[in-house]
Amino acid sequence: MKKIKKVLIANRGEIVSRIISTCRKMGITSVAVYTETDAELPYVGEADEKYLLQGNSIADTYLSIETIISIAVLCNADAIHPGYGFLSENPRFATAIEEAGLMFIGPSAQSMEWMGNKISAKKLALDAEVPLVPGDASTIIHHQHARNVANQIGYPVLIKAAAGGGGKGMRKANDETELIHYIDLVKSEAENAFGNGEIFIEKFIENPKHIEIQIFGDCDGNIVHLYERDCSIQRRHQKVIEEAPAMVLSKDTKAKLYKSAIELARKCNYFSSGTVEFLVDKYQNFYFLEMNTRLQVEHPVTEMITGIDLVEWQIKVAEGKPLPLSQEEISSTGHAIQLRIYAEDYTDGFTPSPGEIIHFEIPTSDRVRLDSGFKSGNSVSLYYDPMIAKLIVWGNTRAEAISTMQKTIASSRIQGIMTTMAFGDYVLTDEEFITGEYTIEYISSVSVDQLTAKEKQLGKIAALFCQEYLANHNKKAFLG
Structure with a gap:
């Protein structure tokens, strides 16, 4: 059982300030990372240590697994807290942290992988006898497959990205015309936003x-x-x-x-x-x-x-x-x-x-x-x-x-x-x-x-x- 003495917080804004307050209460040294754009935000000054993320895009900075872990190793951090958003639900990030000899403050990479994909999550929920929205917990392969699923559960339906989140990669279809129109659109959105074009269809629950x-x-x-x-x-x-x-x-x-x-x-x-x-x-x-x-x-x-x-x-x-x-x-x-x-x-x-x-x-x-x-x-x-x-x-x-x-x-x-x-x-x-x-x-x-x-x-x-x-x-x- 290893004691955490220093935590690098791989995020920005209010969640970093919130994590810093707990670290301070527990006697843990906090490390912030920031971009030039964020240099004047409060969290940067609140951290015990701070490191500039070099780069001109989110991919080069807050989403760069290699950069963040290299800073954690450089400053002798024991653990990394991901906050929410960015890399917080990325199983590859959790695995890379552990491979670097650090602790990831969150669940296992395996749990994240299972639950991060909505299709595999639905299958686990089914095994656990947790009620599911009517639908097909499998990847939609082609338009006819989509038609079959929608006709089986009844319109309106939701077309959703398997790797989606934050409301992205989701469209409501009220009839077959809208279904066919949105299928390729949601696939494209899913691929662009999550690097995974898998989609599935489920019943649209009215006013829940x-x-x-x-x-x-x-x-x-x-x-x-x-x-x-x-x-x-x-x-x-x-x-x-x-x-x-x-x-x-x-x-x-x-x-x-x-x-x-x-x-x-x-x-x-x-x-x-x-x-x-x-x-x-x-x-x-x-x-x-x-x-x-x-x-x-x-x-x-x-x-x-x-x-x-x-x-x-x-x-x-x-x-x-x-x-x-x-x-x-x-x-x-x-x-x-x-x-x-x-x-x-x-x-x-x-x-x-x-x-x-x-x-x-x-x-x-x-x-x-x-x-x-x-x-x-x-x-x-x-x-x-x-x-x-x-x-x-x-x-x-x-x-x-x-x-x-x-x-x-x-x-x-x-x-x-x-x-x-x-x-x-x-x-x-x-x-x-x-x-x-x-x-x-x-x-x-x-x-x-x-x-x-x-x-x-x-x-x-x-x-x-x-x-x-x-x-x-x-x-x-x-x-x-």
Whole structure:
């Protein structure tokens, strides 16, 4: 059992800052890597050591396995934490780390390989008797094969990339004409995005909720769940608001979800942090969607209701230690909500809003957590994911958590770029969200006029703040 003393974090932005905070708490030296574009971001200055990634593209920098491992060896790191995105679910990366004599803070390469391909993941889920969306868990070979599968399960259907993720490589077909049109398109997208053109077809579930179960395993075969999260507020199949625990679901449904998630994790000999995702229909039938073999972006809501530091658990499991708590010792208290703050214009289809952040101010407290990758004066680039921060709140009740989030948004100021802050405020006041009945189709039902009205309302507040800020700034400059 080897003690981890130094960790290189192979990522950028807020997740690096979040991992650094746990390393600092555990007395572990943190190492950051960065590009010239990211040199001024907060995480670079927060790390104990930092190394510049030479290169002009993501492939040369954050996606370069050889470069990242060579830096880890150079700085005498014991382990590498991948964060999420980039190389976090790349089995070749995990294998290369171990071959270099380092520890990978995550699951085994084999588990990642099994669950990273949606076709093999579905086959394992079938073996574990986990309910699957009706479809064909085999690669679509040609158009006639696609027709046969679609006719068997009935339209509408989803054409999906086997190696997909993040909402990429996915198209809904309402009839045979659309099916044939999208088959080659999805194959091409899959090949370009994931280097794997395999696709499959499954039934399109109408208006479901997106529910995921946080699981955790150790190297001794112990696996626990840390309850569920509702991640149904999404745009382009990517999450915007998450909460825990999930509303509406019965205790019986939750118990079945926990059991299915653990059984699937056991089937692939899983250890470290993982998330098993499901679609749940209006009758509370649920179907396996995928398993993410990494720390999730939305992990803070689980930390807020359980009091557990999931990164600390990841590090301990990587060291070969058993899980710190048994299932009976893990409890859930209160309610947590997370808003992903994207640099996007949500009134224009959530289009990117790059540029300089003139002012960034979000108040925090013991019930308000901010995981941020940016600060005032930083610039948001078009070259990376548009998420600039995550705002997480906790309350004794869901109503209290909603109120706290609303008050925090009203007290926050991000100037210079458009963000999804006002969109979050809109959702929190919407009856569909308040009742908990919202589904993954929620955003598509919201009109631009409704969003624009909310933007104008908050825009007046922001304008008044900006006037006050500039007046005070100019006064200070005059006084010297």
